[in-house]
Amino acid sequence: MELIDYQDDGHFFSGHVACAGCVEALALRVILNTVGSDAMAVVAPSCSAVICGGYPASALKIPVFHTTLESAAASASGVKRGLVAQGKTETTVVALAGDGGTYDIGLQALSSAAERNEDILYICFDNEGYMNTGGQKSSSTPKSAVTGSTPAGKETSKKNMVEILAAHRIPYIATTSPGDLNDMAAKVEKAKAIRGTKVIIVLIPCLAGWGVVDDGAVKTARLAVDSGVFPLLEVFGGHDYVLNKTTKNQPINDYLKQQKRYRHMSVEQIASLQAEVDEQWQRIQKRVEVSSGFEA
Amino acid sequence: MVATDKQQASPLWTTTTSEVRLTGTWREAKPDYHVAPSPCHGACPVQGDIASWIQQVSRSEYYGAWLTLMENNPFPAIAGRICHHPCETACNRQQLDETVGICSLERFVGDMALTQSWALPAIKQDDDCSVAIVGGGPAGLSCAYQLRRRGFKVALYEARDQLGGLMRYGIPSYRLDRAILDAEIERIIDLGIDLHLEVELQDQAALKRLHKEYDAVYLATGASQSKNLPMLDYQQPWVLDSAAFLAAMSHGQNMLLGERILVIGGGSAAIDTARSARRLGKAVTILALEPEHLLPAQTIEVTEALEEGVEFVCGAMMQSTQVKDKGVQLHCVKVDFSAGAERGEFAIDVLTGSEFNLVADTVIPAIGQQVDMDRWAGLLAADQGLAQTDQGWQTSCRGIFAGGDMASMDRFVTHAVGMGKQAAQAISHYLRPHTEVAQVKTEKPVGFEAINSYYYPISKRQKQKQTELETRLDGFSEVQQALSDHGAMIEAGRCFSCGTCTYCDNCFYHCPDMAITKLATSEIDGSPNRAQSGPSRGIGYSIKSDYCKGCGLCVAECPTGSIIMREDTGCSTKQESCS
Ligand SMILES: Cc1cc2nc3c(=O)[nH]c(=O)nc-3n(C[C@H](O)[C@H](O)[C@H](O)COP(=O)(O)OP(=O)(O)OC[C@H]3O[C@@H](n4cnc5c(N)ncnc54)[C@H](O)[C@@H]3O)c2cc1C
Ligand SMILES: Cc1ncc(C[n+]2csc(CCOP(=O)(O)OP(=O)(O)O)c2C)c(N)n1
Ligand code: SF4
Ligand code: SF4
Ligand code: SF4
Ligand SMILES: [Mg+2]
Numbered sequence: 001m002e003l004i005d006y007q008d009d010g011h012f013f014s015g016h017v018a019c020a021g022c023v024e025a026l027a028l029r030v031i032l033n034t035v036g037s038d039a040m041a042v043v044a045p046s047c048s049a050v051i052c053g054g055y056p057a058s059a060l061k062i063p064v065f066h067t068t069l070e071s072a073a074a075s076a077s078g079v080k081r082g083l084v085a086q087g088k089t090e091t092t093v094v095a096l097a098g099d100g101g102t103y104d105i106g107l108q109a110l111s112s113a114a115e116r117n118e119d120i121l122y123i124c125f126d127n128e129g130y131m132n133t134g135g136q137k138s139s140s141t142p143k144s145a146v147t148g149s150t151p152a153g154k155e156t157s158k159k160n161m162v163e164i165l166a167a168h169r170i171p172y173i174a175t176t177s178p179g180d181l182n183d184m185a186a187k188v189e190k191a192k193a194i195r196g197t198k199v200i201i202v203l204i205p206c207l208a209g210w211g212v213v214d215d216g217a218v219k220t221a222r223l224a225v226d227s228g229v230f231p232l233l234e235v236f237g238g239h240d241y242v243l244n245k246t247t248k249n250q251p252i253n254d255y256l257k258q259q260k261r262y263r264h265m266s267v268e269q270i271a272s273l274q275a276e277v278d279e280q281w282q283r284i285q286k287r288v289e290v291s292s293g294f295e296a
Numbered sequence: 297m298v299a300t301d302k303q304q305a306s307p308l309w310t311t312t313t314s315e316v317r318l319t320g321t322w323r324e325a326k327p328d329y330h331v332a333p334s335p336c337h338g339a340c341p342v343q344g345d346i347a348s349w350i351q352q353v354s355r356s357e358y359y360g361a362w363l364t365l366m367e368n369n370p371f372p373a374i375a376g377r378i379c380h381h382p383c384e385t386a387c388n389r390q391q392l393d394e395t396v397g398i399c400s401l402e403r404f405v406g407d408m409a410l411t412q413s414w415a416l417p418a419i420k421q422d423d424d425c426s427v428a429i430v431g432g433g434p435a436g437l438s439c440a441y442q443l444r445r446r447g448f449k450v451a452l453y454e455a456r457d458q459l460g461g462l463m464r465y466g467i468p469s470y471r472l473d474r475a476i477l478d479a480e481i482e483r484i485i486d487l488g489i490d491l492h493l494e495v496e497l498q499d500q501a502a503l504k505r506l507h508k509e510y511d512a513v514y515l516a517t518g519a520s521q522s523k524n525l526p527m528l529d530y531q532q533p534w535v536l537d538s539a540a541f542l543a544a545m546s547h548g549q550n551m552l553l554g555e556r557i558l559v560i561g562g563g564s565a566a567i568d569t570a571r572s573a574r575r576l577g578k579a580v581t582i583l584a585l586e587p588e589h590l591l592p593a594q595t596i597e598v599t600e601a602l603e604e605g606v607e608f609v610c611g612a613m614m615q616s617t618q619v620k621d622k623g624v625q626l627h628c629v630k631v632d633f634s635a636g637a638e639r640g641e642f643a644i645d646v647l648t649g650s651e652f653n654l655v656a657d658t659v660i661p662a663i664g665q666q667v668d669m670d671r672w673a674g675l676l677a678a679d680q681g682l683a684q685t686d687q688g689w690q691t692s693c694r695g696i697f698a699g700g701d702m703a704s705m706d707r708f709v710t711h712a713v714g715m716g717k718q719a720a721q722a723i724s725h726y727l728r729p730h731t732e733v734a735q736v737k738t739e740k741p742v743g744f745e746a747i748n749s750y751y752y753p754i755s756k757r758q759k760q761k762q763t764e765l766e767t768r769l770d771g772f773s774e775v776q777q778a779l780s781d782h783g784a785m786i787e788a789g790r791c792f793s794c795g796t797c798t799y800c801d802n803c804f805y806h807c808p809d810m811a812i813t814k815l816a817t818s819e820i821d822g823s824p825n826r827a828q829s830g831p832s833r834g835i836g837y838s839i840k841s842d843y844c845k846g847c848g849l850c851v852a853e854c855p856t857g858s859i860i861m862r863e864d865t866g867c868s869t870k871q872e873s874c875s
Contacts, residue, residue: 001751001752001789001800001855002751003800003801003802003833004801004802004805006805008805008810010810012810013313013315013810014315014319014809014811014842014843015315015317015318015319016314016317016319016809017319018809020322020323020809020846020847021808021845021847021849022808022847023808025808025809026807026808026849029808029810054314056311056312057311057312057313057315057316057317058312058313058314059313059314061313181805214847214848214849215847215849215851216852217849218849218852218853219750219852222750
């Protein structure tokens with residue numbers, strides 16, 4: 001059995017107010033402990049902002065700056081440049097934002113930071129909706145998923161953020177999930193060592209927003225990966241794709257069954273979503289095939 | 297500005313850490329570490345701590361694994377060869393891919409102990425009480441071992457000139473090498489047993505004398521009388537008793553006449569008789585009442601017999617015999633066999649018009665053994681042909697205990713060993729009421745649903761190699777070969793360790809609330825997957841009541857089913873712990 005191999009040095013404190021069983025808190029634990037003490041965080045309004053903060057207490061050992069929903073990437077760029085001006089070139093600046101703050105409202109700021117290749121580590125907690133405000137849809141919400149603002153299921157497909165970011169040719173893009181904490185720690189570790197803009201998208205099955213049982217988010221994340229709904233991959237320089245888990249051995253049904261937001265789906269809708277997943281999988285395979293095999 | 301500890305956390309804006317909020321008050325249920333029995337343990341006739349010793353093997357703690365095995369069974373190398381392994385039938389892993397090869401691992405450890413000449417810890421204190429054991433088969437030897445370890449004086453009376461019972465005079469050496477048998481028995485005798493070989497207890501008067509002379513007696517004389525087929529004349533020179541044949545074989549003596557051998561029966565004894573005869577170059581047919589898939593012998597025995605060219609005529613019986621010029625003709629008929637509720641019970645219907653004949657030079661019935669209870673008549677009560685015993689294996693005569701084949705229809709070596717152990721506990725309690733408390737795990741075994749199988753990728757069972765068919769019939773050397781070191785390591789890694797924590801730290805790392813404390817840590821890490829520089833592993837954990845929100849993720853991500861959620865009444869601040 002593979003054992004979990006990162007070291008918890010106490011960079012994330014108990015007493016935060018994440019829901020019981022929330023894997024965004026679990027991901028923060030892995031990320032913050034891997035990023036280490038020579039770091040500063042910037043957080044956009046989102047569940048992670050709620051988890052980190054709650055004035056006058058902080059759940060983070062490192063300093064954290066609460067910014068606006070639009071500007072996580074811009075604020076992180078500013079903090080990094082300020083540190084560099086002070087000669088603190090080694091300090092990692094980590095931006096923490098939700099999918100609303102990344103795919104929608106903060107996309108402009110992220111795009112321009114990426115275009116300038118700012119030296120920041122940008123973490124997107126992708127829970128596929130505006131969850132801390134009660135569960136509205138975002139452009140990351142998948143087709144057919146029910147949210148507060150798509151009561152009959154969303155009609156359009158999830159935006160492909162990896163491809164958007166790849167088009168910016170930044171040094172490192174990765175996806176990871178709380179289903180594999182070693183994978184998460186390894187990717188953060190790798191990103192930390194790279195200069196320039198790094199983006200890691202973390203799939204966060206949201207207990208309340210997706211309708212997952214309290215102890216089920218890790219399992220749901222694994223099913224998302226095993227069914228190919230959320231492939232674990234890395235993109236180097238915007239060109240070279242590496243698929244970390246090369247098998248897709250489960251139909252999406254098992255994944256959908258874990259969640260209330262997909263409960264209403266007809267057989268046809270499931271087939272259509274499955275086709276979308278299969279098509280995405282093949283596209284990634286092709287990208288992997290034409291990649292030069294480069295890996296940092 | 298780099299913060300290095302809690303006190304300095306974000307000093308510009310915040311004044312404290314989130315730890316001031318006791319989010320544990322949200323909780324309705326709380327995880328609880330527990331050690332629960334594994335299904336294999338529940339099925340094991342010696343109640344072995346299988347999950348524990350297999351974990352020790354996977355950590356390369358072989359001596360420790362051997363000691364854990366030796367707690368319940370002084371014969372791991374023997375059991376690893378010939379146990380019918382009901383543990384494997386119960387194993388949770390079969391619900392994922394295939395059962396764990398518990399028996400082959402047991403042999404691996406047992407053999408290592410013999411090649412390395414490992415010794416048992418010295419006996420701590422000597423006790424004045426003395427116990428006489430009658431019968432040096434697995435039941436008697438197991439009882440002797442367990443009593444001697446507890447410090448009692450033990451005298452062992454055996455009718456034959458060598459110990460082992462049916463392990464020696466029944467099971468042939470191609471299944472159990474005699475060097476292994478001798479070595480595992482010798483280790484017990486070396487503990488200081490007062491040995492009386494070639495002393496047969498003749499009757500109840502002799503037993504009474506022992507009862508007077510010793511503080512307690514354990515009787516384990518087996519089931520020594522062969523059951524007889526009414527339609528067979530046992531006085532004929534061409535009829536040979538299988539027990540006598542196998543006993544002679546164990547001394548290298550061949551009692552067979554002619555070239556065509558017919559064995560009657562479908563159990564281990566019948567198969568062993570047939571395979572031994574094949575090794576003497578004979579043509580062998582087995583005639584059994586049961587259809588092939590219901591034969592009482594182990595499947596592997598039947599498979600190997602078929603490979604070795606034994607012919608099977610199943611679902612049939614002999615009705616009469618006729619001596620002809622060239623051998624004996626057996627008039628047989630096909631039957632419809634249906635098994636009864638109890639082991640050994642069955643009903644048959646003769647199929648009319650299905651008559652057929654078989655021809656043989658020697659006929660060897662091997663249809664089972666019964667207990668000679670007449671010998672003890674007047675002293676010991678019998679019950680359905682067996683010695684009558686209570687739950688603690690005490691006979692109708694106070695101070696005389698019995699076990700093994702003579703007291704049970706579970707006619708297997710490890711059952712005899714388990715009965716011997718239980719009797720030793722009972723005798724110890726009888727002699728020293730305040731010291732011995734029988735330990736029984738009453739908790740329900742851990743089911744497959746409690747195991748998080750994500751952590752166990754599909755992995756095929758490591759098969760033991762067999763001696764090539766061509767050379768098997770040349771002699772009586774062992775057919776089954778031991779697992780390699782590498783194979784044993786892989787096989788041990790397949791065990792889920794059901795209900796026994798492996799200190800994997802998964803619960804610790806999957807808590808989103810940092811509500812689990814490692815009670816102590818170990819820098820020594822035996823795990824083969826472990827990076828040299830990795831974090832130190834916990835050896836025991838506790839739940840922080842102040843912060844556990846009761847989500848259950850730790851339970852869901854435990855690969856071994858060692859944590860359960862319990863309702864939290866909220867009034868206790870006690871830390872639940874496991875160490
Ligand atoms: C051919 C054959 C193959 C078998 N194969 C297997 C197998 O593969 N796996 C398995 O688990 N089981 C097997 N069994 C069954 C197993 O061997 C027995 O269930 C087991 O040995 C019973 O142990 P026991 O100690 O009760 O009796 P025994 O092994 O019969 O030992 C009884 C001992 O008591 C001695 N004794 C008897 N009467 C007296 C007396 N009056 N005074 C002094 N000593 C006396 C005998 O000489 C003997 O040594 C097999 C049996 C046979 C016959
Ligand atoms: C410009 C702006 N619009 C709306 C809000 C209110 N708001 C705060 S958090 C949030 C949801 C953010 O969703 P997401 O980024 O996906 O994070 P999540 O809550 O799902 O973690 C919204 C709409 C805001 N802070 N700023
Ligand atoms: S997986 Fe291991 S502990 Fe569980 S039943 Fe099988 S052998 Fe026993
Ligand atoms: S994972 Fe943590 S918070 Fe959840 S039940 Fe276990 S100890 Fe409690
Ligand atoms: S998760 Fe690992 S360390 Fe925790 S109780 Fe289960 S086996 Fe033990
Ligand atoms: Mg969101």
